[in-house]
Amino acid sequence: xxxxxxxxxxxxxxxxxxxxNCTYTDSSSTYLYWYKQEPxxxxxxxxxxxSNMDMKQDQRLTVLLNKKDKHxxxxxxxxxxxxxxxxxxxxxxxNQAGTALIxxxxxxxxxxx
Amino acid sequence: DxxxxxxxxxxxxxxxxxVTLRCSPRSGDLSVYWYQQSLDQGLQFLIQYYNGEERAKGxxxxxxxxxxxxxxxxxxxLSSLELGDSALYFCASSGGTAPYEQYxxxxxxLTVT
Numbered sequence: 001x002x003x004x005x006x007x008x009x010x011x012x013x014x015x016x017x018x019x020x021n022c023t024y025t026d027s028s029s030t031y032l033y034w035y036k037q038e039p040x041x042x043x044x045x046x047x048x049x050x051s052n053m054d055m056k057q058d059q060r061l062t063v064l065l066n067k068k069d070k071h072x073x074x075x076x077x078x079x080x081x082x083x084x085x086x087x088x089x090x091x092x093x094x095n096q097a098g099t100a101l102i103x104x105x106x107x108x109x110x111x112x113x
Numbered sequence: 114d115x116x117x118x119x120x121x122x123x124x125x126x127x128x129x130x131x132v133t134l135r136c137s138p139r140s141g142d143l144s145v146y147w148y149q150q151s152l153d154q155g156l157q158f159l160i161q162y163y164n165g166e167e168r169a170k171g172x173x174x175x176x177x178x179x180x181x182x183x184x185x186x187x188x189x190x191l192s193s194l195e196l197g198d199s200a201l202y203f204c205a206s207s208g209g210t211a212p213y214e215q216y217x218x219x220x221x222x223l224t225v226t
Contacts, residue, residue, distance in 0.1 A: 031213045042115065042203060043156075043217040088156065092213070100146060100169055101205075101215060103156035 002026040006089050006104035013112055018076040020107045022089030027070060033090040033101065034063065034074045043088065046074070076109075084111045116140065117218035119204050125224045131192040134221045138185055138206030144168070145187040146207070146215060147179055151200040162187055194225045 003025045012018045024032070030051050035043040049056045049063045049072070056063045062075040076083055086108050090101040116139035126132055138145050147159040149172075158171035162181035173179075176194075181187045191198060201222050205215040 033215075035217075042117075042219040043205075044115070045214060045216060048213065100158040100161055100171055101148075102158070103148075105155045 002091060002102045004089055004091055004102050004104040006087075006107045008105065009108050009110070011110045011112065012079050014079060014081055016079055018079045018083070018109055018111075020074045020076075020087050020089075020109065022072040022074075022104055024070050024072065024089075024091045024102075026091065027067070031092045032063075032065060032072050033088075034061075035088040035090060035103075037086045037088065037106070039085075046087075079109075079111050081111045081113055084109055115216040115218065117204060117206050117216050119202075119218035119221050121221060122219065123222050123224075125226065126194060127226055128194055128196060130194050130225075131190065132194065132223065134189040134191070134202055134204075134223075136187045136189070136204030136206075136218060138187070138204075138208075139216055142206035142208035142216075143185065144207045144212070145181055145185070146205040147173075147187070147189050148203045148205065148217075149200050150203060150220070156203075159189070191223070196225050199223055199225045 006022045033048040034046045037043050047058050060077045064073045086106040088106045089104040118137045120135045143164045146161045150156045159173040160179050161169040165181050176192050179189045201220045203220045204218045207215045
């Protein structure tokens with residue numbers, strides 16, 4: 001079945017850029033997502049990208065998609081301490097909208113001042 | 114605030130008991146999803162309902178069941194609880210003009226003692 005993998009930890013200094021990487025196995029995944037989870041909170045939808053796009057930018061967030069390598073990345077510019085959280089990459093389970101998400105294990109981002 | 118509400122926030126119960134978790138989706142969303150988040154398994158999809166009908170099943174145990182009511186709220190029933198069922202249970206909803214955007218509730222933390 002579909003699998004999504006992420007590195008577990010990333011540590012950066014405030015003001016630097018953070019890049020969180022993700023790989024997925026199912027080439028038919030139509031939508032790819034990034035969610036943020038702060039301690040004790042639910043998952044916040046940060047951004048998503050359609051599989052027919054290479055890049056999407058939304059304020060400080062840039063998502064890059066390499067379909068050939070099945071690699072997705074999330075770049076956070078000018079990382080702040082408030083960005084410290086767990087970031088989950090997710091893909092749709094099947095090739096259509098409105099379906100279940102398959103999540104990676106999450107990358108814990110630690111931002112030091 | 115995602116607009117998805119879940120009750121209760123915390124639940125502590127004993128092994129062998131049965132509990133019901135409740136979710137109200139965002140206004141206008143017809144799909145409700147249930148996910149389980151645990152330290153060892155990560156975030157796993159359990160089940161999806163669309164407009165009252167079961168649409169997809171994931172890694173849901175036979176001891177667990179769910180339903181979606183005419184007013185679109187959903188309940189997840191967990192019975193014969195075991196210590197390993199202790200986890201965070203999230204509800205998400207999607208629909209309307211952006212069926213590919215899933216918004217998560219704050220979760221219910223279940224502790225089985």
